[in-house]
Amino acid sequence: MKLAANRIYEILPQRIQQWQQSPCIAEEHGKKQLERIRKEQQNARLRLTEMERRFHELEGIIAKAKQQAVQQDEEVNEGDSEDTDLQIFCVSCSHPVNPKVALRHMERCYAKYESQTSFGSMYPTRIEGATRLFCDVYNPQSKTYCKRLQVLCPEHSRDPKVPVDEVCGCPLVKNVFELTGEYCKVSKRKCNKHYNWEKLRRAEVDLERVRVWYKLDELFEQERNVRTAMTNRAGLLALMLHQTIQHDPLTTDLRSNKDR
Incomplete structure (x- = not known):
């Protein structure tokens, strides 16, 4: 120990001086x-x-x-006049389905297969100022918290039953991205073109928010x-x-x- 201490006293001051002099x-x-x-x-x-x-x-x-009123003269969708013999295949189960009900079928089929797999963590999400991100429902069997997006979790969130008089309400656009300021006034039960548009829009925003939070966490780790x-x-x-x-x-x- 005395030899080690002598080495420190002998070498360290010179190294400190050299460190301070050279960039x-x-x-x-x-x-x-x-x-x-x-x-x-x-x-x-x-x-x-x-x-x-x-x-x-x-x-x-x-x-x-949701405050818009259903207009009876708009009950017929644009896709209703298409050829009824045309069929497309579901991306989840590969069954042929009619294009008019393809969105509904694919959404339900995806939820059925997705609910068979669990994504969990041992700790709940605690992000200050964040609203509605992860599902975070506790599973007592696996002792984990669900880490799916809350709006897309097929295991712990069910789509509410749609009333008869509820309007679709999807914002209409022209040239793909330009909002017209009008809303789809077809009954929500009969509108196949904008099926579950609220869930998809919310999921798009929430997913981008999660990505930004992950980026911030990565930057904090790099800084540390x-x-x-x-x-x-x-x-x-x-x-x-x-x-x-x-x-x-x-x-x-x-x-x-x-x-x-």
Whole structure:
């Protein structure tokens, strides 16, 4: 122990002086990485704020759409006049189905197969300020919390029964993306064109919010690793184990020209 202490007293002051006199390339790279990570975190937070705004905007659109009245003259869908002999195949069960009821069939078929698999975690989701993301229903058998999106979980969330007088209410568009400000006023039970449009719109927004939260978590982990590396770089163990030899005493900056 005395020999080890003498080595520290003899070598460490010289290493500390050398560390302070010569610029550290890894330290400069670490600072650049922290600056880049902070910019990405700021962009991710702005993206998250935008997605939260879209989340509340979508809820307002759905609430406004439910206030529309059903128009009896619009009961016939555009697809009703198509050839009834035309059939397409379900992507889940491969059975041939009529195009008019294909969306309903595929949605139910997907829910049936999806509910056979569980996605769980031992801990519930705790995200400050987030609303309606994961299902988080506790399963006492597996002792896990469900980690599907809440709006898409076929195992713990059932579609409510649609009243007879409820309108479809899907916002109509032109040229694929341009909103017209009008809503589909066909009865929700009879509208095959916009089946479950609220669930799909909500799932789209929630999935993007989850992606941004995952990106933020990844950036926080990167920042922690960089800070830990910068802290340990000037520690006792690192200074004792590593040394940069200056063969030219007149050259104090050991960086290459491109790094200066």
